[in-house]
Amino acid sequence: MNDNIIISAQDLKKHFGKSNIKALDGVSTDIKKGEVVVVIGPSGSGKSTFLRCLNLMEVPTSGTILFNGNNITAKNTNINIHRQKMGMVFQHFNLFPHMTILKNMTLAPIQLLKKSKEEATNKAMALLARVGLEDRANAYPSQLSGGQKQRIAIVRALAMEPEVMLFDEPTSALDPEMVGEVLEVMKELASEGMTMVVVTHEMGFAKEVASRVLFMDEGKIVEENTPDEFFSNPKNPRLKDFLSKVL
Amino acid sequence: MKPGPSKLWPDVAPEWIQNLPEKIEDIFYDFYKCFIYDDRYQLYLDGLVNTLKLTLLALIMGVVIGVVIALVRSTWDKNRHELRGISKGFLHICNWICNIYVTVIRGTPVLVQLLIWWFVAFASSRDGISVAAFAFGINSGAYVAEIIRGGIMSIDPGQMEAGRSLGFGYVATMRHIILPQTLKAVLPSLANEFIVLLKETSVAAYVSVAELTYAGNIVGGISYDYLFPLLMTALIYLVMVTFFTFLVGKLERRLRTSER
Numbered sequence: 001m002n003d004n005i006i007i008s009a010q011d012l013k014k015h016f017g018k019s020n021i022k023a024l025d026g027v028s029t030d031i032k033k034g035e036v037v038v039v040i041g042p043s044g045s046g047k048s049t050f051l052r053c054l055n056l057m058e059v060p061t062s063g064t065i066l067f068n069g070n071n072i073t074a075k076n077t078n079i080n081i082h083r084q085k086m087g088m089v090f091q092h093f094n095l096f097p098h099m100t101i102l103k104n105m106t107l108a109p110i111q112l113l114k115k116s117k118e119e120a121t122n123k124a125m126a127l128l129a130r131v132g133l134e135d136r137a138n139a140y141p142s143q144l145s146g147g148q149k150q151r152i153a154i155v156r157a158l159a160m161e162p163e164v165m166l167f168d169e170p171t172s173a174l175d176p177e178m179v180g181e182v183l184e185v186m187k188e189l190a191s192e193g194m195t196m197v198v199v200t201h202e203m204g205f206a207k208e209v210a211s212r213v214l215f216m217d218e219g220k221i222v223e224e225n226t227p228d229e230f231f232s233n234p235k236n237p238r239l240k241d242f243l244s245k246v247l
Numbered sequence: 248m249k250p251g252p253s254k255l256w257p258d259v260a261p262e263w264i265q266n267l268p269e270k271i272e273d274i275f276y277d278f279y280k281c282f283i284y285d286d287r288y289q290l291y292l293d294g295l296v297n298t299l300k301l302t303l304l305a306l307i308m309g310v311v312i313g314v315v316i317a318l319v320r321s322t323w324d325k326n327r328h329e330l331r332g333i334s335k336g337f338l339h340i341c342n343w344i345c346n347i348y349v350t351v352i353r354g355t356p357v358l359v360q361l362l363i364w365w366f367v368a369f370a371s372s373r374d375g376i377s378v379a380a381f382a383f384g385i386n387s388g389a390y391v392a393e394i395i396r397g398g399i400m401s402i403d404p405g406q407m408e409a410g411r412s413l414g415f416g417y418v419a420t421m422r423h424i425i426l427p428q429t430l431k432a433v434l435p436s437l438a439n440e441f442i443v444l445l446k447e448t449s450v451a452a453y454v455s456v457a458e459l460t461y462a463g464n465i466v467g468g469i470s471y472d473y474l475f476p477l478l479m480t481a482l483i484y485l486v487m488v489t490f491f492t493f494l495v496g497k498l499e500r501r502l503r504t505s506e507r
Contacts, residue, residue: 057408059329084414094409098428107423108413160413 007031012063023049025219036196038206041216047199055086087157091169093149095141102137105159127155147178167198215239252284281475294462301380301448306441308384313391316345321399352389358450365454375456398433438495
């Protein structure tokens with residue numbers, strides 16, 4: 001098996017409830033170290049479900065996910081250990097409103113990585129400085145703008161020193177003028193070699209940053225390619241139709 | 248034997264009161280009879296202390312029971328479809344027991360419950376305060392459970408997801424992320440439960456616990472005059488409830504401003 005593959009999804013299927021509607025209908029892909037995989041597709045195509053399956057936020061009905069070669073879909077897996085290495089950023093930020101920004105960022109490293117308070121604080125302050133928010137360390141989430149909240153959510157995940165970052169439509173809930181600041185942080189992260197899986201509607205980001213773009217429709221990956229080929233030479237008719245609407 | 252209040256009245260009443268018209272003098276005499284003679288005010292004070300004791304013990308017990316039941320019920324409601332095997336069966340039974348508890352307690356009068364504890368379950372006990380505190384604690388637990396369960400269910404599911412995505416388990420996420428937010432959200436409702444409980448404990452007079460209502464009733468009996476003792480009892484409850492309501496209002500405003 002290839003050492004460079006960090007996540008390998010094999011034939012993922014997901015049904016919700018007893019309905020026959022398949023949110024995922026046999027999705028397979030390998031994500032390599034340092035790759036930035038951008039997933040696009042119309043709403044209801046299963047792209048968020050796919051992303052959420054990767055760290056078992058949704059448990060796939062069938063199929064296998066290997067993370068660093070470990071089968072995390074196996075019954076006896078302790079998923080909590082693996083999730084520490086998979087950062088996740090949500091559409092609605094999901095910061096903890098009853099804690100300061102600093103506490104938001106140090107809670108998991110102190111409790112789970114058993115870091116000292118000082119060590120975790122230093123790390124958090126360094127991360128905050130990176131996104132230009134070190135002066136907000138003692139603020140509460142409700143005192144921040146949407147763009148600031150999302151940047152905090154990103155560095156909160158980074159505080160756990162993950163090997164891969166999963167982004168679930170990170171700019172969809174933002175005011176338009178705040179999208180740029182969040183994408184900027186993500187670009188920087190990509191340029192540092194972080195492995196990223198990004199579900200987004202930001203085609204500019206996909207063109208500029210992605211190493212590979214996946215197009216999903218009706219629970220399947222219907223086309224995947226490098227961003228150049230993907231946008232300039234789409235083959236699948238549904239992708240062509242989709243791109244003609246969003247570009 | 249101590250002489251009765253009517254015998255002592257001419258000696259203890261100031262002259263100017265005795266010179267008042269007879270109807271008005273009677274009011275002062277009744278007041279003396281119900282509160283001052285034989286240190287009867289002490290009975291109200293002791294009763295008040297017992298009332299507060301009962302309320303506080305019952306509230307603590309109610310909150311502990313309430314949190315446990317709320318956790319069982321909300322965990323079951325949210326995760327019944329994902330759970331498998333033994334843990335599912337275990338939780339199913341726990342949830343079932345909790346449902347029966349809440350249904351029975353909320354569906355029967357607290358007085359009936361108290362009488363059952365006192366005359367049946369703990370028939371051999373003579374410690375009225377403990378039995379009554381236990382009865383009110385069990386009763387309050389069912390109501391507190393519903394308050395806290397509502398609080399847990401009202402927390403955005405994204406909070407649980409964020410906690411889990413960082414690597415926290417279900418219990419750790421509950422402890423560090425969900426419950427602190429829940430308790431903050433339900434604190435005003437819990438304070439209201441405290442106020443309701445404070446009035447409810449008057450029912451303990453039925454099993455001869457010397458709390459405030461019992462004191463008023465007793466003084467009424469021994470002084471052959473119920474008007475002043477019962478008015479005073481009502482007044483003390485009213486003052487306490489007004490005071491605690493004021494505190495709850497302050498607490499609510501304080502909690503609201505810290506959100507901003």
